[in-house]
Amino acid sequence: MAPEVHTEGEKYTIEWDDDIGTLIHTWTAFASGEAFREGCNDLLAAVEERNATKMIVDTSNVKAHDEADKQWLQTEWTPKTVEAGVQATAMVRSDSVISEMEMKEMSENMPDDADGGPEALITDDMAEARDWMADQ
Known part of the structure; x- marks a missing residue:
């Protein structure tokens, strides 16, 4: 079954994939500041809903x-997702060294499952993310 569109923003789409019981937030363009936070907060609202x-x-x-x-993701948004009940997060990054380094740095500064944070996967392959999430 194809994922169901939950929210469609100017620079992102949020879908519900019933096959793996997962929200999928896809950034379709670069966003920063208020636009970035709006997209993240829409995902949090979908998690809660x-x-x-x-x-x-x-x-x-x-x-x-x-x-x-x-910094906002690490200190404000991620703790709210944990509080909302998120137990597993997969992050699909672009296939670039810069993106890989940035995601690694960000994940090192976020709570992991040992600290009460969600299980996490970072990959450059959406199929891998879906397969991993299906097993969570």
């Missing part, structure tokens, strides 16, 4: 993030 425990965030169309946005 669906009582979702799993999400895939596809940033493969984005090469890098603004430093202030990364």
Whole structure:
């Protein structure tokens, strides 16, 4: 079954994939500041509405993030997703060294499952993210 579109923004789409019980947030263009936070907060609202425990965030169309946005993700947004019940997150990054380094740095500064944070996967392959999420 094809994922059901939950929210469609100017620079992102949020879908519900019933086959794997997962929200999929796809960034279709670079966003920063208020536009970035709006997209993230729409995902959080979808998590709360669906009582979702799993999400895939596809940033493969984005090469890098603004430093202030990364800080906001780490200190404000991610704790809210944990509080909302997210237990597993897969991040699909672009296939570039810069993106790989940035995602690794961001994940090192986020709570992991040992700290009460979600199980996490970082990959450059959406099929791998879907397969991993199906097993969560």
